[in-house]
Amino acid sequence: MNVTLTTNPKQKPDSSKLGFGKYFTDHMLVMDYENGAWKEPEIVPYAPFEMYPATNVLHYAQGIFEGAKAYRTKEGKITVFRIDDNFIRMNNSATRMCMPTFDAKVVKAALFELLKLEKDWIPTEPGTALYIRPTMIANEEVLGVHASHKYRFFIILSPVGSYYAHGLQPTKILVEEHYVRTAIGGTGEAKCMGNYAASLMGGELANKKGYDQALWLDAKEHKYVEEVGSMNIFFVIGDEVVTPQLVGSILPGITRNSCIQVLKKYGYKISERRISMDEIVAAYDKGELKECFGSGTAAVISPVGLITYQGKDMVVNDGKMGEITSFLYDKITGIQSERYPDEFGWVTEVK
Numbered sequence: 001m002n003v004t005l006t007t008n009p010k011q012k013p014d015s016s017k018l019g020f021g022k023y024f025t026d027h028m029l030v031m032d033y034e035n036g037a038w039k040e041p042e043i044v045p046y047a048p049f050e051m052y053p054a055t056n057v058l059h060y061a062q063g064i065f066e067g068a069k070a071y072r073t074k075e076g077k078i079t080v081f082r083i084d085d086n087f088i089r090m091n092n093s094a095t096r097m098c099m100p101t102f103d104a105k106v107v108k109a110a111l112f113e114l115l116k117l118e119k120d121w122i123p124t125e126p127g128t129a130l131y132i133r134p135t136m137i138a139n140e141e142v143l144g145v146h147a148s149h150k151y152r153f154f155i156i157l158s159p160v161g162s163y164y165a166h167g168l169q170p171t172k173i174l175v176e177e178h179y180v181r182t183a184i185g186g187t188g189e190a191k192c193m194g195n196y197a198a199s200l201m202g203g204e205l206a207n208k209k210g211y212d213q214a215l216w217l218d219a220k221e222h223k224y225v226e227e228v229g230s231m232n233i234f235f236v237i238g239d240e241v242v243t244p245q246l247v248g249s250i251l252p253g254i255t256r257n258s259c260i261q262v263l264k265k266y267g268y269k270i271s272e273r274r275i276s277m278d279e280i281v282a283a284y285d286k287g288e289l290k291e292c293f294g295s296g297t298a299a300v301i302s303p304v305g306l307i308t309y310q311g312k313d314m315v316v317n318d319g320k321m322g323e324i325t326s327f328l329y330d331k332i333t334g335i336q337s338e339r340y341p342d343e344f345g346w347v348t349e350v351k
Protein backbone atom coordinates (compact mmCIF):
# COMPACT_ATOMS: atom_id res chain seq x y z
CA MET A 1 0.00 0.00 0.00
CA ASN A 2 1.16 3.50 -0.82
CA VAL A 3 1.81 5.61 2.28
CA THR A 4 2.56 9.33 2.11
CA LEU A 5 3.57 10.70 5.50
CA THR A 6 2.75 14.18 6.67
CA THR A 7 5.61 16.65 6.85
CA ASN A 8 3.69 18.68 9.39
CA PRO A 9 2.43 16.55 12.33
CA LYS A 10 -0.17 18.22 14.53
CA GLN A 11 -0.06 18.81 18.26
CA LYS A 12 -2.19 16.16 20.00
CA PRO A 13 -5.14 17.52 22.00
CA ASP A 14 -5.38 17.33 25.78
CA SER A 15 -7.25 14.07 26.41
CA SER A 16 -9.47 15.65 29.07
CA LYS A 17 -10.88 18.13 26.53
CA LEU A 18 -11.59 15.91 23.56
CA GLY A 19 -15.35 16.19 23.21
CA PHE A 20 -16.68 14.39 20.16
CA GLY A 21 -15.34 14.65 16.61
CA LYS A 22 -13.43 17.91 16.94
CA TYR A 23 -9.87 16.70 16.33
CA PHE A 24 -8.52 14.59 13.49
CA THR A 25 -5.31 12.60 13.24
CA ASP A 26 -2.44 13.33 10.83
CA HIS A 27 -3.36 10.76 8.18
CA MET A 28 -6.38 9.25 6.44
CA LEU A 29 -7.18 6.37 4.15
CA VAL A 30 -8.44 7.09 0.64
CA MET A 31 -9.62 4.65 -2.04
CA ASP A 32 -11.19 5.66 -5.36
CA TYR A 33 -13.64 3.86 -7.63
CA GLU A 34 -13.53 4.48 -11.35
CA ASN A 35 -14.35 2.53 -14.52
CA GLY A 36 -16.17 -0.16 -12.59
CA ALA A 37 -13.42 -1.03 -10.09
CA TRP A 38 -11.87 0.04 -6.81
CA LYS A 39 -8.25 1.14 -6.93
CA GLU A 40 -5.73 0.32 -4.22
CA PRO A 41 -6.28 2.09 -0.88
CA GLU A 42 -3.70 4.72 0.04
CA ILE A 43 -2.65 6.45 3.26
CA VAL A 44 -2.17 10.18 2.79
CA PRO A 45 -1.93 13.24 5.08
CA TYR A 46 -5.28 14.46 6.44
CA ALA A 47 -6.11 17.38 4.15
CA PRO A 48 -9.05 19.01 2.34
CA PHE A 49 -10.47 17.27 -0.76
CA GLU A 50 -10.57 19.21 -3.94
CA MET A 51 -13.88 18.77 -5.72
CA TYR A 52 -15.94 20.49 -8.38
CA PRO A 53 -19.11 22.33 -7.35
CA ALA A 54 -21.03 19.94 -9.62
CA THR A 55 -19.81 16.86 -7.74
CA ASN A 56 -22.98 14.83 -7.39
CA VAL A 57 -22.80 13.98 -3.66
CA LEU A 58 -23.07 17.72 -2.96
CA HIS A 59 -26.43 17.81 -4.73
CA TYR A 60 -28.09 14.44 -4.30
CA ALA A 61 -26.54 13.07 -1.08
CA GLN A 62 -25.42 9.74 -2.47
CA GLY A 63 -23.21 9.09 0.49
CA ILE A 64 -22.91 6.65 3.39
CA PHE A 65 -20.77 6.32 6.49
CA GLU A 66 -19.96 4.19 9.51
CA GLY A 67 -18.83 4.74 13.07
CA ALA A 68 -16.54 2.42 15.04
CA LYS A 69 -13.95 2.73 17.79
CA ALA A 70 -10.35 1.68 18.42
CA TYR A 71 -8.83 1.43 21.89
CA ARG A 72 -5.39 1.22 23.39
CA THR A 73 -5.09 -1.16 26.30
CA LYS A 74 -2.93 -0.83 29.40
CA GLU A 75 -0.26 -3.03 27.79
CA GLY A 76 -0.24 -0.78 24.74
CA LYS A 77 -2.17 -3.12 22.43
CA ILE A 78 -4.46 -1.54 19.84
CA THR A 79 -7.90 -3.13 19.61
CA VAL A 80 -11.07 -2.59 17.58
CA PHE A 81 -14.63 -3.53 18.50
CA ARG A 82 -16.83 -5.52 16.05
CA ILE A 83 -15.25 -3.81 13.04
CA ASP A 84 -16.26 -6.60 10.63
CA ASP A 85 -19.90 -5.80 11.41
CA ASN A 86 -19.34 -2.17 10.42
CA PHE A 87 -17.99 -3.18 7.02
CA ILE A 88 -20.84 -5.65 6.46
CA ARG A 89 -23.35 -2.91 7.28
CA MET A 90 -21.52 -0.39 5.11
CA ASN A 91 -21.72 -2.73 2.14
CA ASN A 92 -25.46 -3.18 2.83
CA SER A 93 -25.83 0.61 2.92
CA ALA A 94 -23.87 0.86 -0.34
CA THR A 95 -26.22 -1.59 -2.05
CA ARG A 96 -29.30 0.35 -0.87
CA MET A 97 -27.81 3.61 -2.17
CA CYS A 98 -26.79 2.13 -5.59
CA MET A 99 -23.12 2.45 -4.66
CA PRO A 100 -20.44 -0.19 -5.31
CA THR A 101 -19.58 -2.62 -2.52
CA PHE A 102 -15.95 -3.13 -1.54
CA ASP A 103 -13.77 -5.99 -0.35
CA ALA A 104 -13.97 -5.69 3.44
CA LYS A 105 -10.74 -7.70 3.86
CA VAL A 106 -8.73 -5.18 1.83
CA VAL A 107 -10.24 -2.20 3.62
CA LYS A 108 -9.80 -3.75 7.04
CA ALA A 109 -6.11 -4.48 6.39
CA ALA A 110 -5.62 -0.88 5.21
CA LEU A 111 -7.45 0.46 8.27
CA PHE A 112 -5.17 -1.60 10.53
CA GLU A 113 -2.11 -0.02 8.85
CA LEU A 114 -3.60 3.42 9.42
CA LEU A 115 -4.33 2.62 13.10
CA LYS A 116 -0.77 1.42 13.66
CA LEU A 117 0.56 4.60 12.08
CA GLU A 118 -1.70 6.76 14.28
CA LYS A 119 -1.38 4.72 17.48
CA ASP A 120 -0.11 7.66 19.54
CA TRP A 121 -3.41 9.43 18.81
CA ILE A 122 -5.43 6.77 20.63
CA PRO A 123 -6.36 8.21 24.03
CA THR A 124 -6.20 5.86 27.01
CA GLU A 125 -8.28 7.53 29.75
CA PRO A 126 -11.51 5.70 30.69
CA GLY A 127 -14.36 6.69 28.37
CA THR A 128 -12.05 7.83 25.57
CA ALA A 129 -11.32 6.09 22.26
CA LEU A 130 -10.21 6.73 18.71
CA TYR A 131 -13.37 7.12 16.66
CA ILE A 132 -13.18 5.58 13.19
CA ARG A 133 -15.29 7.21 10.46
CA PRO A 134 -15.37 5.24 7.18
CA THR A 135 -17.25 7.23 4.53
CA MET A 136 -18.17 6.76 0.87
CA ILE A 137 -19.29 9.54 -1.46
CA ALA A 138 -20.37 9.84 -5.08
CA ASN A 139 -17.87 12.10 -6.79
CA GLU A 140 -18.72 12.30 -10.45
CA GLU A 141 -18.92 15.81 -11.85
CA VAL A 142 -22.43 15.65 -13.33
CA LEU A 143 -25.85 17.09 -12.48
CA GLY A 144 -27.98 14.39 -14.08
CA VAL A 145 -29.85 12.39 -11.46
CA HIS A 146 -28.59 8.84 -11.61
CA ALA A 147 -26.21 6.65 -9.63
CA SER A 148 -22.69 8.03 -9.91
CA HIS A 149 -19.97 6.26 -11.88
CA LYS A 150 -17.19 7.52 -9.61
CA TYR A 151 -16.84 7.16 -5.85
CA ARG A 152 -14.40 7.99 -3.13
CA PHE A 153 -14.09 5.86 0.00
CA PHE A 154 -12.17 7.34 2.91
CA ILE A 155 -11.52 6.75 6.59
CA ILE A 156 -10.70 9.54 9.01
CA LEU A 157 -9.86 9.09 12.71
CA SER A 158 -10.80 11.31 15.64
CA PRO A 159 -9.75 10.97 19.29
CA VAL A 160 -12.96 11.29 21.32
CA GLY A 161 -14.03 11.64 24.92
CA SER A 162 -17.50 11.18 26.27
CA TYR A 163 -20.23 11.85 23.69
CA TYR A 164 -22.21 14.08 26.01
CA ALA A 165 -20.80 17.21 27.61
CA HIS A 166 -22.36 16.26 30.94
CA GLY A 167 -21.08 12.66 30.91
CA LEU A 168 -23.42 9.81 31.75
CA GLN A 169 -26.21 12.02 33.10
CA PRO A 170 -29.64 10.75 32.08
CA THR A 171 -30.95 12.66 29.04
CA LYS A 172 -34.29 14.33 28.43
CA ILE A 173 -36.11 13.30 25.30
CA LEU A 174 -39.07 14.80 23.52
CA VAL A 175 -41.33 12.54 21.45
CA GLU A 176 -41.54 14.10 17.97
CA GLU A 177 -45.09 13.78 16.70
CA HIS A 178 -44.91 15.65 13.42
CA TYR A 179 -41.53 15.24 11.73
CA VAL A 180 -40.20 11.79 10.90
CA ARG A 181 -36.66 10.54 10.36
CA THR A 182 -37.50 7.97 7.71
CA ALA A 183 -40.31 5.70 6.55
CA ILE A 184 -40.64 2.01 5.74
CA GLY A 185 -39.45 1.69 2.14
CA GLY A 186 -37.14 4.67 2.64
CA THR A 187 -33.48 4.61 3.63
CA GLY A 188 -33.81 4.27 7.41
CA GLU A 189 -31.94 0.99 7.63
CA ALA A 190 -29.01 2.34 5.58
CA LYS A 191 -26.45 4.53 7.34
CA CYS A 192 -26.76 7.24 4.71
CA MET A 193 -26.17 10.96 4.91
CA GLY A 194 -29.69 12.05 3.98
CA ASN A 195 -31.20 10.38 7.06
CA TYR A 196 -29.20 12.75 9.19
CA ALA A 197 -30.24 15.85 7.24
CA ALA A 198 -33.86 14.74 7.60
CA SER A 199 -33.49 14.36 11.36
CA LEU A 200 -31.97 17.78 12.08
CA MET A 201 -35.26 19.66 12.41
CA GLY A 202 -36.70 17.33 15.07
CA GLY A 203 -33.43 17.44 16.97
CA GLU A 204 -33.20 21.25 16.84
CA LEU A 205 -36.81 21.67 17.97
CA ALA A 206 -36.18 19.33 20.89
CA ASN A 207 -32.98 21.23 21.84
CA LYS A 208 -34.81 24.59 21.73
CA LYS A 209 -37.31 23.27 24.24
CA GLY A 210 -34.50 22.12 26.55
CA TYR A 211 -34.40 18.44 25.55
CA ASP A 212 -31.29 16.51 24.52
CA GLN A 213 -32.82 14.43 21.72
CA ALA A 214 -35.98 13.76 19.75
CA LEU A 215 -37.63 10.36 20.00
CA TRP A 216 -38.76 9.25 16.55
CA LEU A 217 -42.08 7.59 15.84
CA ASP A 218 -43.06 5.58 12.77
CA ALA A 219 -43.92 7.66 9.71
CA LYS A 220 -47.26 6.01 8.93
CA GLU A 221 -49.23 6.09 12.18
CA HIS A 222 -47.01 8.27 14.40
CA LYS A 223 -47.65 5.66 17.02
CA TYR A 224 -44.74 3.23 17.26
CA VAL A 225 -41.35 4.05 18.74
CA GLU A 226 -38.41 3.81 16.33
CA GLU A 227 -35.20 5.48 17.57
CA VAL A 228 -33.90 8.27 19.77
CA GLY A 229 -31.74 10.91 18.09
CA SER A 230 -29.25 8.79 16.16
CA MET A 231 -29.39 5.90 18.59
CA ASN A 232 -31.47 2.78 18.98
CA ILE A 233 -33.78 2.73 21.98
CA PHE A 234 -34.58 0.25 24.74
CA PHE A 235 -37.23 0.25 27.50
CA VAL A 236 -37.50 -1.87 30.61
CA ILE A 237 -41.20 -2.56 31.21
CA GLY A 238 -41.80 -4.71 34.28
CA ASP A 239 -39.25 -7.51 33.89
CA GLU A 240 -39.11 -7.30 30.08
CA VAL A 241 -36.44 -5.41 28.15
CA VAL A 242 -37.96 -4.23 24.86
CA THR A 243 -36.46 -2.66 21.75
CA PRO A 244 -38.28 -1.89 18.50
CA GLN A 245 -37.92 -4.68 15.95
CA LEU A 246 -36.05 -3.90 12.74
CA VAL A 247 -38.95 -3.13 10.43
CA GLY A 248 -36.96 -1.38 7.67
CA SER A 249 -37.02 2.19 8.95
CA ILE A 250 -34.71 1.47 11.88
CA LEU A 251 -30.92 1.37 11.71
CA PRO A 252 -29.60 -2.07 12.75
CA GLY A 253 -27.20 -0.80 15.42
CA ILE A 254 -24.21 -2.88 16.37
CA THR A 255 -24.46 -1.62 19.96
CA ARG A 256 -28.18 -2.56 19.87
CA ASN A 257 -27.16 -6.07 18.84
CA SER A 258 -24.46 -6.18 21.54
CA CYS A 259 -27.06 -5.25 24.19
CA ILE A 260 -29.42 -7.98 22.96
CA GLN A 261 -26.66 -10.60 23.03
CA VAL A 262 -25.48 -9.60 26.53
CA LEU A 263 -29.03 -9.54 27.91
CA LYS A 264 -29.82 -12.96 26.43
CA LYS A 265 -26.64 -14.51 27.78
CA TYR A 266 -27.24 -13.10 31.27
CA GLY A 267 -30.78 -14.42 31.50
CA TYR A 268 -32.83 -11.27 30.93
CA LYS A 269 -36.15 -11.37 29.13
CA ILE A 270 -35.46 -9.38 25.94
CA SER A 271 -37.95 -8.82 23.13
CA GLU A 272 -37.65 -7.19 19.73
CA ARG A 273 -41.15 -6.10 18.85
CA ARG A 274 -43.25 -3.12 17.88
CA ILE A 275 -43.86 -0.85 20.83
CA SER A 276 -46.39 1.99 20.83
CA MET A 277 -46.35 5.23 22.80
CA ASP A 278 -49.73 4.15 24.22
CA GLU A 279 -48.03 1.12 25.72
CA ILE A 280 -45.23 3.28 27.18
CA VAL A 281 -47.74 5.69 28.74
CA ALA A 282 -49.84 2.83 30.15
CA ALA A 283 -46.73 1.18 31.62
CA TYR A 284 -45.65 4.51 33.12
CA ASP A 285 -49.07 5.06 34.70
CA LYS A 286 -48.92 1.60 36.27
CA GLY A 287 -45.41 2.22 37.58
CA GLU A 288 -43.97 -0.43 35.26
CA LEU A 289 -41.75 1.76 33.09
CA LYS A 290 -38.53 1.01 34.94
CA GLU A 291 -35.77 2.18 32.61
CA CYS A 292 -35.08 3.66 29.20
CA PHE A 293 -31.80 4.09 27.33
CA GLY A 294 -30.33 4.71 23.90
CA SER A 295 -27.53 2.66 22.32
CA GLY A 296 -24.91 3.62 19.74
CA THR A 297 -21.17 3.51 19.15
CA ALA A 298 -20.55 7.16 20.07
CA ALA A 299 -22.23 7.18 23.49
CA VAL A 300 -22.34 3.35 23.94
CA ILE A 301 -25.30 3.51 26.37
CA SER A 302 -27.15 6.71 27.13
CA PRO A 303 -29.68 6.61 29.98
CA VAL A 304 -32.96 8.49 29.52
CA GLY A 305 -34.37 10.25 32.59
CA LEU A 306 -37.34 12.10 31.10
CA ILE A 307 -39.69 11.36 28.20
CA THR A 308 -42.22 14.03 27.23
CA TYR A 309 -45.17 12.96 25.07
CA GLN A 310 -48.21 15.08 24.23
CA GLY A 311 -47.33 17.45 27.07
CA LYS A 312 -47.04 14.62 29.61
CA ASP A 313 -43.71 14.39 31.45
CA MET A 314 -42.70 10.85 32.30
CA VAL A 315 -39.78 10.73 34.74
CA VAL A 316 -38.01 7.39 34.39
CA ASN A 317 -36.41 5.79 37.47
CA ASP A 318 -36.45 9.12 39.37
CA GLY A 319 -34.33 10.60 36.59
CA LYS A 320 -31.43 8.30 37.52
CA MET A 321 -29.55 5.64 35.58
CA GLY A 322 -31.23 2.24 36.12
CA GLU A 323 -29.81 -1.13 37.07
CA ILE A 324 -30.00 -2.83 33.66
CA THR A 325 -28.73 0.32 31.93
CA SER A 326 -25.71 0.40 34.28
CA PHE A 327 -25.12 -3.32 33.83
CA LEU A 328 -25.01 -3.00 30.04
CA TYR A 329 -22.82 0.09 30.10
CA ASP A 330 -20.36 -1.58 32.45
CA LYS A 331 -20.38 -4.88 30.54
CA ILE A 332 -19.94 -3.47 27.04
CA THR A 333 -17.36 -0.80 27.93
CA GLY A 334 -15.63 -3.43 30.09
CA ILE A 335 -15.30 -5.80 27.13
CA GLN A 336 -14.12 -2.92 24.92
CA SER A 337 -11.42 -1.87 27.37
CA GLU A 338 -10.46 -5.46 28.31
CA ARG A 339 -11.57 -4.99 31.93
CA TYR A 340 -13.72 -8.04 31.23
CA PRO A 341 -12.99 -11.13 29.15
CA ASP A 342 -14.10 -10.99 25.52
CA GLU A 343 -16.76 -13.68 25.95
CA PHE A 344 -18.52 -12.83 22.66
CA GLY A 345 -15.46 -12.60 20.39
CA TRP A 346 -16.03 -8.90 19.69
CA VAL A 347 -12.52 -7.55 20.20
CA THR A 348 -9.75 -7.82 17.58
CA GLU A 349 -6.17 -6.89 18.21
CA VAL A 350 -4.64 -4.69 15.52
CA LYS A 351 -1.21 -6.04 14.63
Ligand SMILES: *Cc1c(COP(=O)(O)O)cnc(C)c1O
Pocket residue numbers: 067191227229230231232251252253254255256295296297298
Ligand atom coordinates in the same frame (compact mmCIF):
# COMPACT_ATOMS: atom_id res chain seq x y z
C1 LIG B 1 -25.27 4.63 13.64
C2 LIG B 1 -26.68 4.70 14.11
C3 LIG B 1 -27.15 3.99 15.23
C4 LIG B 1 -26.24 3.19 16.14
O1 LIG B 1 -25.55 2.16 15.50
P1 LIG B 1 -24.25 1.54 16.19
O2 LIG B 1 -23.81 0.51 15.22
O3 LIG B 1 -24.68 0.97 17.48
O4 LIG B 1 -23.29 2.66 16.34
C5 LIG B 1 -28.49 4.05 15.54
N1 LIG B 1 -29.34 4.80 14.81
C6 LIG B 1 -28.94 5.50 13.74
C7 LIG B 1 -29.92 6.30 12.98
C8 LIG B 1 -27.60 5.48 13.36
O5 LIG B 1 -27.20 6.19 12.30
